[in-house]
Amino acid sequence: MWVRLRFVAAFHISVILFQALCTLFCSYLIISVCVCVYLESINKYSSLPTQVVYKTNDDQVTVIGAGVTLHEALAAAEQLKKERINIRVIDPFTIKPLDSKTIIDNARATRGRIITVEDHYYEGGLGEAVCSAVVNETGFTVHRLAVSQVPRSGKPNELLRIFGIDRDAITQAVRKVLSSSANAK
Ligand SMILES: *[C@@H]1O[C@H](CO)[C@@H](O)[C@H](O)[C@H]1NC(C)=O
Numbered sequence: 383m384w385v386r387l388r389f390v391a392a393f394h395i396s397v398i399l400f401q402a403l404c405t406l407f408c409s410y411l412i413i414s415v416c417v418c419v420y421l422e423s424i425n426k427y428s429s430l431p432t433q434v435v436y437k438t439n440d441d442q443v444t445v446i447g448a449g450v451t452l453h454e455a456l457a458a459a460e461q462l463k464k465e466r467i468n469i470r471v472i473d474p475f476t477i478k479p480l481d482s483k484t485i486i487d488n489a490r491a492t493r494g495r496i497i498t499v500e501d502h503y504y505e506g507g508l509g510e511a512v513c514s515a516v517v518n519e520t521g522f523t524v525h526r527l528a529v530s531q532v533p534r535s536g537k538p539n540e541l542l543r544i545f546g547i548d549r550d551a552i553t554q555a556v557r558k559v560l561s562s563s564a565n566a567k
Pocket residue numbers: 514515516517518
């Protein structure tokens with residue numbers, strides 16, 4: 383009787399474990415498929431790693447952002463489009479190594495005008511990496527937006543605005559870069 387009970391208990395435990403494994407495996411499959419579909423949807427303009435995520439035939443400035451600032455750059459692109467200013471938006475994917483060629487080729491199409499936006503300090507980030515990548519290019523200008531203040535807590539949107547790295551800061555920077563290069567002519 384005891385042996386039989388133990389056998390039944392072991393059998394039940396195996397069934398439960400098996401079901402748990404199946405559930406995990408199914409979740410894994412579902413999540414993988416969702417992630418693939420999502421990556422495919424955000425990947426329609428170009429391929430990984432460095433992506434040109436927004437592009438027209440008449441881009442005036444190349445904006446390079448990563449993560450949340452990439453999202454802000456895309457919102458800025460939508461806003462500027464209403465003002466008939468087109469910008470190119472690049473997601474570098476990694477800073478080290480940096481895909482200098484893609485950045486230089488695209489920035490050349492926008493007359494060397496680059497704006498970098500990062501949710502970090504100026505030191506040791508995206509802006510510095512881009513500056514060193516284009517150091518030998520003639521006629522390139524890099525305008526950097528980054529965090530210069532002491533970090534504080536707050537809502538994400540508020541912080542982006544306070545630190546001057548949100549969509550409005552980007553649209554302003556684009557207008558500024560364009561007006562200063564118009565004055566230089
Ligand atoms: C810039 O030019 C110098 C001298 O030719 C070279 O040593 C350096 O590697 C170049 N840097 C880049 C980022 O192309």
